[in-house]
Amino acid sequence: MSDTNTDPVIDVSDRLAAEALIVDVDGFEGPLDLLLSLSRTQKVDLRQISVLALAEQYLSFIEKARDLRLELAADYLVMAAWLAFLKSRLLLPPDPTEEGPSGEELAAHLAFQLERLAAMRDAAAKLMARDQLGRDFFARGITEDVTRTRRVTYTATLLDLMQGYARIRTKDEFRPFVMDRESVFTMEEALGRMRGLIGFAGEWTDILSYLPDGWEMDPAKRRSATASTFAASLELAKEGRVEIRQSDTFAPIQIRRKSDDG
Amino acid sequence: MTDDVTDPIPRDPSPEQEESLFEAPPMGEQERMVEAILFATAEPVTVKELSGRMPHGCDPAEALVHLRKRYEGRGVALMKVGDAYAFRTAPDLGFLMQKETVETRKLSRAAVETLAIVSYHQPVTRAEIEEIRGVSVSRGTIDQLIELEWIRFGRRRMTPGRPVTFVVTQTFLDHFGLESARDLPGLKELRSAGLLESRPAPATGEPDDDEDDDDDQAEMFDEA
């Protein structure tokens, strides 16, 4: 009776311990963090810490975790192995033939690492406890931007000016047509216009219907546009793209698209 | 004259003071509070808002009066904006909020050509400039030349549509060291100076600029 009663009790406490351990291992940021936390249980200044006792605490912690079949990250096991080695060095009398640092040196370094980590934790806490911008003290709310006016001054010399003018004038000399009157509709323009429209002219159409909008009324414009449109029609006929006909002298001149098969 | 602070006779506490559990901070503190709030808030703050943010029993209106006095003649001033208050740069220091960098650039080709045409053909309409250049003239180019004060609007042309004309300015003449636009070398001179290819002008019937221009320029410069 008593046996059966005590076993479940142990099981429960073990399970609770295991759960606590899981939480704890998860909560630690690596072996050094765990060591620092364990060292706090010694309740002494980190400078007077017993590294030997700490090593034993760590090793028993790891043992317990292993008994509970907790998955331990490799670095926890590496630290355990190293602490076991350190423990043996601290316990055994120093062997003068052995090379490398003494157990005391290793222990001192571990103590230093722990103290440094603790110091940084403390510093971090102090830093975060400081008055902070946007929380305790504040920057100007209404800011005025510095308007960066970039004044650009442009320069040109008289030579630039004359060369510029010369350039335009020289260019003029090579241009076959100069649109130098408002009421001139060039053949180029007429050709351009008709090329765009001719595709639709399957039927005979008076070429006057190709005059651009706004050019029919003003006599000068009408004359220019008629002439250029006629010239353009001849050009298109020469290219074989249209057929052209006039039924009588002074009768309307008509064109139509030359059919592809015709 | 005694003021509140040095008054040796304690005044009777007003009903408000009795009511409020916590005494309002001294006026100097209130002034600091208003100063900090106005400094840090992103927009002007009303007296009501100040009241709402300051401890019970504060008198932000009075604190504002003190604060305004304190900032008199300073680099920033306490300004009333509508029914709210804000710190603003003292008006005379506005120039500090600007940073001017001067950059010299060469005038674009389009602008040089447009300017050349205006100077040789003034008064000239935009359509005429385009005709001469053979390409359209962007509004930006004209604007730039006007901004540089090198060209300005001349009289409207008395033709249908009454288009505006452009003429060069005194600033233009000064910049290019010209007494008048008539001093600009003509095409023949440009050619003989090697600035034009020595090719005879085609018989397009284009008038040599001199005569035509003279008329127009006479129109332009005789006014002065």
Added chain:
Amino acid sequence: MTDDVTDPIPRDPSPEQEESLFEAPPMGEQERMVEAILFATAEPVTVKELSGRMPHGCDPAEALVHLRKRYEGRGVALMKVGDAYAFRTAPDLGFLMQKETVETRKLSRAAVETLAIVSYHQPVTRAEIEEIRGVSVSRGTIDQLIELEWIRFGRRRMTPGRPVTFVVTQTFLDHFGLESARDLPGLKELRSAGLLESRPAPATGEPDDDEDDDDDQAEMFDEA
């Protein structure tokens, strides 16, 4: 020649006198200007920037001294941040600013510790941070601190592999109200306790960077 030198009556203006044509504004004016410039921006402004924006011949450093005194005990204070200056509200009035309070993303423990290590050990390599914390530093932690503009890359360490180092920024100093990294709380104590050293582990025989470290820290903190 000798006449010029011995002539007791200076006839020609000396270069100084010529310069004084553009005399700097009186110190009171300069103080106003610095006040206006610093009020207009939320960012700390360096003396050099002030110089660049103020009229020729101004001495913003002196104006800052006067200005700092003027704002002592006020609701806003002139703070030194690295080699720059900014107005900030007095910390004791933070309670008035709930409206202005910006909710900052809560930093993880790893980020806070990494920040502390960088600020106390700077310039510090990632390997050194990991050695101090005893765990590897995730990329996200460094990224977050860089994104906050609290740490930045310092000079590369002149050791094999030329590892990058991290240092804290002006934004960090500004955020935590520090004039310089030398003013970090408890810095002196930590130094004298030897806790800012990077001692080599005795067993490993790994080449450690400690000598370089000491140099860098000396450079950083011993100047004052």
